[in-house]
Amino acid sequence: MSGKVYCCGLEAALDVIGGKWKVMILWVLHPKPARFGELRRAIPGISEKMLIQSLKEMEADGIVVRHDFKEIPPRVEYVATPFGVSLSEALKPLCDWGQQHMERIESRPGCSKRTTAQGDRADGGKAAEEPAEEPADGAA
Template identity: 40%
Template structure:
């Protein structure tokens, strides 16, 4: 058994699946790789995600150490999300997923 972040796993692939699985979860580090984003920016970038689901998945990514959440003491409140080093380390995996998707769709030289 492997223990990480208070959870037990049978193999390292389970850790990756646990941290990155979720309908929208992979998209957060994918889009944050370009730089810090506010909550509303992420909401616009990922059309179709509900506020509840976006909030939940951002909290899980923060809990697992993939992103930092910064709250500024302003009115209205400003919240920004930035990838951690761990979050940035997942980017090559996401690039491979992107390329796999491009290949499956038969797309060539089209932007993400």
């Protein structure tokens, strides 16, 4: 398989950092490597399952590499590859855009949760997660 042809590059990119957690992971990772547990703690709501699943896909996509120190207790570091760094750079303007318009985006009804379009049943509504700042060095 693997014969998809994308329409505008954007689709290709979204295919790589799509999903709920990958951008956050890359965001934490791209300035400096981080260990599994470090990432888990750095990204509030993430489950271990999603974390390693995302990490594995990101590794398969070549945006991070796994560095196993083969120590005991286990010690593994994930590092952004140059490819991953280039992606994070391409992501920057979008990130800025999001930041700039964050209030507007945050305050729209059903933010991050609206299937309120057509028939399909729609319900639920919850939010509020711990915030977090951009990953600045100083937490290791």
